[in-house]
Amino acid sequence: MRLMPLLFGLSMLFAGSGVAAADRIAGQPFATRSVVYAPKAMAATSHPLATQIALDVIREGGSAMDAAIAANAALGLMEPTGNGIGGDLFAIVWDPKTSRLHGYDGSGRSPQSLTLEWFQQQGHRDIPRAGPLPVSVPGAVDAWFALHERFGKRSMAQNLAPAIGYAREGHPVAQTIAYYWDRSVALHSRWPGFVEQFTLDGRAPREGELWKNPNLAATLEAIANGGRDAFYRGDIARRIDVYMKDNGGFLSYADLAAHHGDWVQPVSVNYRGYDVWELPPSGQGIAALQMLNLLEPYDLTSFGFGSVEHLHLLAETKKLAFADRARWYADPAFHPAPVEKLISTQYAAQRGTLISMDRALREVAPGTPQQLDEGDTIYLTTADANGMMVSLIQSNYRGMGSGMTPHGLGFILQNRGEMFVLKPGHPNAYAPGKRPFHTIIPGFVTKDGKPWLSFGVMGGAMQPQGHVQILVNLIDFGMNLQEAGDAPRLHHDGSAEPTGQNSAMTDGGVIELESGFSYEAVRGLMQKGHTVRFANGPYGGYQAIARDPDTGVYAGASESRKDGQAAGF
Known part of the structure; x- marks a missing residue:
């Protein structure tokens, strides 16, 4: 399969002829701008001067x-x-000399x-x-x-x-x-x-x-x-x-x-032929991998972007992954999570039986992967002429951090x-010299062993949800790199949090929708039992660089929710 049409092909902007000026149409369900291309280097950050x-x-x-x-x-x-x-920093780096990924916690x-x-x-x-x-x-x-x-x-x-x-x-x-x-x-x-x-x-x-x-x-x-x-x-x-x-x-x-x-080994799942890489806990990256495994059996392309089925599945898979996030993700030096089992297709098949296409889950408890048989934040990405690609995320946690200056x-x-949780025995319970559960996660995708995409989405619990939505937009819905980030997003807000006293969700949570989704989809979600509200945030901020495996040409994107810029030479 050639990747050019997926990431590098621009969609048709105008229907018919007689357009007076070659301007991009903005008055669509969501407005987007062109993907940026460059032959030698690319940078995408949340500030033009930094780019x-x-x-x-x-x-x-x-x-x-x-x-x-x-x-x-x-x-x-x-x-x-x-x-x-x-603040803290996490990174995933593609090293062209060794043709492998390196992770740093x-x-x-x-x-x-x-x-x-x-x-x-x-x-x-x-x-x-x-x-x-x-x-x-x-x-x-x-x-x-x-x-x-x-x-x-x-x-x-x-x-x-x-x-x-x-x-x-x-x-x-x-x-x-x-x-x-x-x-x-x-x-x-x-x-x-x-x-x-x-x-x-x-x-x-x-x-x-x-x-x-x-x-x-x-x-x-x-x-x-x-x-x-x-x-x-x-x-x-x-x-x-x-x-x-x-x-x-x-x-x-x-x-x-x-x-x-610490240098850490990134972990991955294969989603429709693409190897998606995240860092293991204490971060939440594997939540994105768990969601992708749960989505794999469904034909999202036939449902269509923004359909009630598409949005329903995003919410339901998030609920299941985040119940495990609240129970299992913590500093591995204190409580090692069963990562291989959590991201296995066997576990996804077990947990996926809880999903109904007709009704929203109201109560979600974490799974038991041990029972399986053995078997506000900034994100930036850079790439150079040698093929090195860096996916880097860094944060103070909440906005300007603690205020302690x-x-x-x-x-x-x-x-x-x-x-941290102030609950004795919880994997994320406070202890001296311990790393807290982390929300910031860099993302990377390879295809057939070659670098395909360095990307990230900022915004606390939105990050794994955003990673999944970006990849679904690219792979299932055929959007280009910029469209995938500018498309409206869903954010599910639930009560199963690693900072809470209970890792189970008991109220179904709330789906927050960005403007751009149809009323029919909203009504369909409500009919399935979801609580829905429109909100101006939080939907994160996205940067990405893709590499064409044949020509080495880079594509860059920086979404309009931030002040950022993608540029290259």
């Missing part, structure tokens, strides 16, 4: 990994509402001095979403250096130079980022260091307004000159330690000094620890 930085790095002799690190550093400055060096662990018993003694039922208590070790900087050591070509000082320059000289704030920044100010202004370093006289910078962060410039320069240890064992770590102690926190110098990320450093610490 241009990535391409400049490749033009100057850097690899796709150098470009990804440079873009990520810039996004920490330009999009602090979603990421920064106070750059997530940090909880403070050693904080215990589950302390939370219980203080009367906490859940970990707060902001302030000192949800802060875990930031893993992004370590991940940069580990990935660079294996796949980089330029020095880290060269890779960080563009972000340092923009931090000192300023950049105009983009529209979507300005909106979320403004919402974050009221939430985080109470935390020491935030107002001084992330507002202009107490307010968020406005759209198009120049923003500078000299403190972050100095921090990045220290990292560029001193390496990863400048962050985890040097003055930066000591200043974080003092700040946290002064403000009721537990994260310490010792926690930072002990940090290490160490004095003089120019970044905010993440609040990823909020994802």
